[in-house]
Amino acid sequence: MSKIANITFGEYIRQLREEENLPLRKVAAELDIDTSTLSKIEKNERNANEQIIEGLSKIFNIEISVLKVHYLSDKITYQLLDEENGIEILKVAEQKIKYHKQQSEK
Amino acid sequence: MSKIANITFGEYIRQLREEENLPLRKVAAELDIDTSTLSKIEKNERNANEQIIEGLSKIFNIEISVLKVHYLSDKITYQLLDEENGIEILKVAEQKIKYHKQQSEK
DNA sequence: TTATTTTTGGACAATATTTGCTTAAACATA
DNA sequence: TATGTTTAAGCAAATATTGTCCAAAAATAA
Numbered sequence: 156m157s158k159i160a161n162i163t164f165g166e167y168i169r170q171l172r173e174e175e176n177l178p179l180r181k182v183a184a185e186l187d188i189d190t191s192t193l194s195k196i197e198k199n200e201r202n203a204n205e206q207i208i209e210g211l212s213k214i215f216n217i218e219i220s221v222l223k224v225h226y227l228s229d230k231i232t233y234q235l236l237d238e239e240n241g242i243e244i245l246k247v248a249e250q251k252i253k254y255h256k257q258q259s260e261k
Numbered sequence: 262m263s264k265i266a267n268i269t270f271g272e273y274i275r276q277l278r279e280e281e282n283l284p285l286r287k288v289a290a291e292l293d294i295d296t297s298t299l300s301k302i303e304k305n306e307r308n309a310n311e312q313i314i315e316g317l318s319k320i321f322n323i324e325i326s327v328l329k330v331h332y333l334s335d336k337i338t339y340q341l342l343d344e345e346n347g348i349e350i351l352k353v354a355e356q357k358i359k360y361h362k363q364q365s366e367k
Numbered sequence: 368t369t370a371t372t373t374t375t376g377g378a379c380a381a382t383a384t385t386t387g388c389t390t391a392a393a394c395a396t397a
Numbered sequence: 398t399a400t401g402t403t404t405a406a407g408c409a410a411a412t413a414t415t416g417t418c419c420a421a422a423a424a425t426a427a
Contacts, residue, residue, distance in 0.1 A: 158356075159353060159356070160353065160356035160357045160359070160360045161360055163268060164367060176372060177318045178372080178374085179374065180371070180372085180373070180374095188416080189415095189417060189418080190373085190374080190375095191374080191375070191417080191419095192415085192416070192417085193374060194373095194375060194376090195375085195376090196306070198375085199292045200376095201264045201414090201415085202414080204413090204415095205262040209370080214412065215271075220345065220346055222296075223344070223346065223350075224346050224349055224350050224353055225353070225422085227340070227344065227349075227350045228353035228354040228357060229354075229357070230340075231337055231340070231351070231354040232354045232358055232361070233339070234333070235333070235354070235358060236344065236358065236361060238329070238333065239326065240326055240329065240330050240357070241358045242355060243330055244329075244330050244333045244337065245337070245351050245354060245355050245358070247266065247330055247331070247332075247334035248334040248335075248351060249351050250264075250265070250266035250353070250359040251266045251334060251335070251338040251349060252338055252341060252342065252347045252348060253266070253348070254267055255338070255342060260343070261329045284401080284402060285402070286401085286402070286403095294387085295388060295389085295406085296402085296403075296404095297387095297388085297390095297404070298386085298387070298388085300403060300404060301405095302404095304404085306405095307385085307386080308385080308386090311381085313409065328399080335374070339407095344403085360419085368427100369406085369426100369427080370423080370425100370426080370427070371424100371426070372424080372426085372427085373422100373423080373424070373425085374398085374416070374421100374422080374423070374424085374425085375420100375421080375422070376419105376420095376421085377418105377419090377420090377421100377425100378417100378418085378420105379416100379417085379418085379419105380416095380417090381414105381415080381416085381417100382414080382415070382416095382417100383410095383412100383413080383415085384411105384412080384414085385410105385411080385412070386409100386410080386411070387407090387408105387409095387410085387411095388407100388408085388410100389406105389407085389408085389412085389414100390405100390406090390407090390413085391404100391405090391406090392403105392404085392405080392406100393402100393403080393404070393411090394401105394402075394403070394404085394421070394422070395400100395403090395404090396399100396400085396401080396402090396403070397398100397399090397400080
């Protein structure tokens, strides 16, 4: 069992797929993408996109928001991994988002 | 006076420049980039890069880390602005970064 | 073992995005 | 006005991403 933070998006969807004993071939076909592309997504060597995430959500019956949170947090993590001030950057981004939200409520 | 969250990176460096009454022309020359490129950076229509951020840090005597935090938090904010779960995504990213840090300490 | 299926990695063209630059117009100020 | 400053649009070159194919590697079944 893995906490969400201890596993990448790719590893996560591979887990889901293997739990159901589905080959890449089948899932890729459902998603209408190449087998090797899905393989790469599971190894975090290619990006997923909205459409793929939706498809995965249906195939594995996982809330789309859960997948999105996993996917996007991965992307951000990767961007900040070499930064000294990663955590601080996230805190400031949080403030900025809250500020924007508040503004848009007016 | 603006809190960091209430102002973009571009607006921030424009403020710095105007406080010192420097024209784009001069700052751009110091940074060795085109005037119109700097104009766009200040309007958040172009990306800055490491070199430009370093240059700005010297010109305005601001800690490079301060500029980087501002710049990168802006980028992340922009990525998440249309997401329902922006804040949650940041929280998860934070956990992931902490996990990575902890792992790399071993 | 051999045969079959699954997974991976490399390559490639097509597309999309970013960059650096030029130019001219808009704007501001003296 | 005229002079300096800022902006917008456009463009080619560079860079990155995408979708696809294929063959080799790895895993599994016979």
